[in-house]
Amino acid sequence: MNMVNICNKLSWSKGACIEMEIKETKLKGVYVIKPFVFGDTRGWFMESWSEKKLAEADIDVDFLQDNHSFSAQKGTLRGLHYQLNPMSQAKLLRCTRGRMYDVAVDIRKGSPQYGQWVGVEMSAENKKQLFIPRGFAHGFITLTDDVEVQYKADNYYAPDCEGNIRWDDPEIGVQWPIQPAILSDKDKSAPLLKERTNLNFVYED
Numbered sequence: 001m002n003m004v005n006i007c008n009k010l011s012w013s014k015g016a017c018i019e020m021e022i023k024e025t026k027l028k029g030v031y032v033i034k035p036f037v038f039g040d041t042r043g044w045f046m047e048s049w050s051e052k053k054l055a056e057a058d059i060d061v062d063f064l065q066d067n068h069s070f071s072a073q074k075g076t077l078r079g080l081h082y083q084l085n086p087m088s089q090a091k092l093l094r095c096t097r098g099r100m101y102d103v104a105v106d107i108r109k110g111s112p113q114y115g116q117w118v119g120v121e122m123s124a125e126n127k128k129q130l131f132i133p134r135g136f137a138h139g140f141i142t143l144t145d146d147v148e149v150q151y152k153a154d155n156y157y158a159p160d161c162e163g164n165i166r167w168d169d170p171e172i173g174v175q176w177p178i179q180p181a182i183l184s185d186k187d188k189s190a191p192l193l194k195e196r197t198n199l200n201f202v203y204e205d
């Protein structure tokens with residue numbers, strides 16, 4: 001086994017992958033992506049995003065904005081958020097410091113998986129990424145102190161189109177791994193999904 005493979009093996013010791021992997025989750029349209037990591041004696045290198053490689057997996061998206069958030073305390077919950085059409089956003093997320101649990105919820109009218117959710121643990125160590133298409137609400141809870149999340153969006157920030165849904169909406173039933181310690185005032189007072197009567201995402205088969 002040559003040095004690169006040894007380093008790849010070491011750098012992905014916990015069941016990691018040394019090939020680019022794009023897998024659809026139980027929620028159609030939401031994908032977990034594990035990039036190829038080139039390990040060597042210095043450390044590692046990876047392409048954190050490639051429009052071409054996503055397109056090869058039929059994920060056609062033109063990102064317009066990069067976001068980067070830092071959460072100091074374990075148990076910081078941001079979500080569940082979305083932007084209404086015409087400013088809805090597809091997102092490609094990754095955790096570059098610490099560990100967090102990321103959640104997507106299908107809120108497209110007419111979707112056979114409407115109100116259903118999927119969650120993925122992402123960390124600086126596992127280098128997993130999550131692609132969430134337009135028409136989904138998004139949120140995450142931090143599982144360590146000092147978590148940084150970086151993500152691409154295919155539409156610009158549009159505060160007039162922003163909306164949120166209660167993180168603990170019983171009809172969605174997200175199984176968060178821990179209870180939140182910190183929420184923004186906005187998220188503390190978010191309504192239930194059924195109270196959001198202005199959702200304008202339409203499911204297209």
Ligand SMILES: Cc1cn([C@H]2C[C@H](O)[C@@H](COP(=O)(O)OP(=O)(O)O[C@H]3O[C@H](C)C(=O)[C@H](O)[C@H]3O)O2)c(=O)[nH]c1=O
Pocket residue numbers: 067069078079081082138139140156157184
């Ligand atoms: C989202 C966003 C925010 N801002 C400004 C607006 C506020 O003054 C400040 C903090 O915004 P907010 O409290 O909405 O940040 P989060 O609670 O992390 O919101 C995000 O949380 C979940 C996880 C998401 O997926 C969305 O990207 C977004 O809703 O940044 C901007 O200038 N541009 C932006 O794109």
